[in-house]
Amino acid sequence: MVWLHRIFVTKLNDAVMRLELEEAEVCHLKEVISGLNIDLDSRDTPVVMAHEAKVAAETALQQLTDDLATLGARLQFDVSSACPLTPEATSLAENVASILMEREEKVRSAWDRMSKMSAEMAAINDIERLEKEVQTTKALYVVSTRHICKPLLSLSFCHYWVVVSSNYADNSLTCDVYMMCELFQSR
Structure with missing residues (x-):
C-alpha cells in the first residue's frame, strides 16, 4: 500500500x-x-497624422478661397468711377483669376486624395486590429482546448x-x- x-x-x-x-x-x-x-496602438499614429494634415489642407483651402473672394471683389469695381481699363490690365486680371482658380482646384484635389488616404489607413488599421483579435482568440482557444x-x-x-x-x-x-x-x- x-x-x-x-x-x-x-x-x-x-x-x-x-x-x-x-x-x-x-x-x-x-x-x-x-x-x-x-x-x-502604435499603428494608429499615421491615422492621427493624416487627420492633422487633412485639417491643415482644409485651412489652406479656406485661406485660398478667402483670398480669391477678396481678389474677385477688387476686380469687380465700378467702371464708371474708375479710369478705363486697358486690355492688358483686363487680360492680366483674368490670368490672375484663372491661376487662383487652378490652385484652388489643385488644393481640392489634394484634399480629396488626403481624405481617401485617411480612410484607407483607417480601414487597414481596422483590418489589422481584427486580425490581431482573431489571433488572440485562436491562442486562447488553443490553450483552453489543449488542456x-x-x-x-x-x-x-x-x-x-x-x-x-x-x-x-x-x-x-x-x-x-x-x-x-x-x-x-x-x-
Missing part, C-alpha cells in the same frame, strides 16, 4: 510540474497578446482529470481537478 501511495505522490508531483509549465506558457501567451495590442479533460493520473481504482476552462468575456482561465473512483473488481 505504501508503494501505491508513493506512485500516487510521484504522479501527482509530475502533474503539478506539468501544470506549472502550462501556466508559464499561458503567461507567455498573455505577454505576446499584450505586445500585439501595443503594436496595434480540456487531460488525464492527470490513473491508478487502478482512481482516475484524476484536470479540466481547464476559459471565459472569453473576462479572459480568465479556471482549473478544476476531478477524481473518479471505481470499485475494485477482481478478475
Whole structure:
C-alpha cells in the first residue's frame, strides 16, 4: 500500500510540474497578446497624422478661397468711377483669376486624395486590429482546448482529470481537478 501511495505522490508531483509549465506558457501567451495590442496602438499614429494634415489642407483651402473672394471683389469695381481699363490690365486680371482658380482646384484635389488616404489607413488599421483579435482568440482557444479533460493520473481504482476552462468575456482561465473512483473488481 505504501508503494501505491508513493506512485500516487510521484504522479501527482509530475502533474503539478506539468501544470506549472502550462501556466508559464499561458503567461507567455498573455505577454505576446499584450505586445500585439501595443503594436496595434502604435499603428494608429499615421491615422492621427493624416487627420492633422487633412485639417491643415482644409485651412489652406479656406485661406485660398478667402483670398480669391477678396481678389474677385477688387476686380469687380465700378467702371464708371474708375479710369478705363486697358486690355492688358483686363487680360492680366483674368490670368490672375484663372491661376487662383487652378490652385484652388489643385488644393481640392489634394484634399480629396488626403481624405481617401485617411480612410484607407483607417480601414487597414481596422483590418489589422481584427486580425490581431482573431489571433488572440485562436491562442486562447488553443490553450483552453489543449488542456480540456487531460488525464492527470490513473491508478487502478482512481482516475484524476484536470479540466481547464476559459471565459472569453473576462479572459480568465479556471482549473478544476476531478477524481473518479471505481470499485475494485477482481478478475
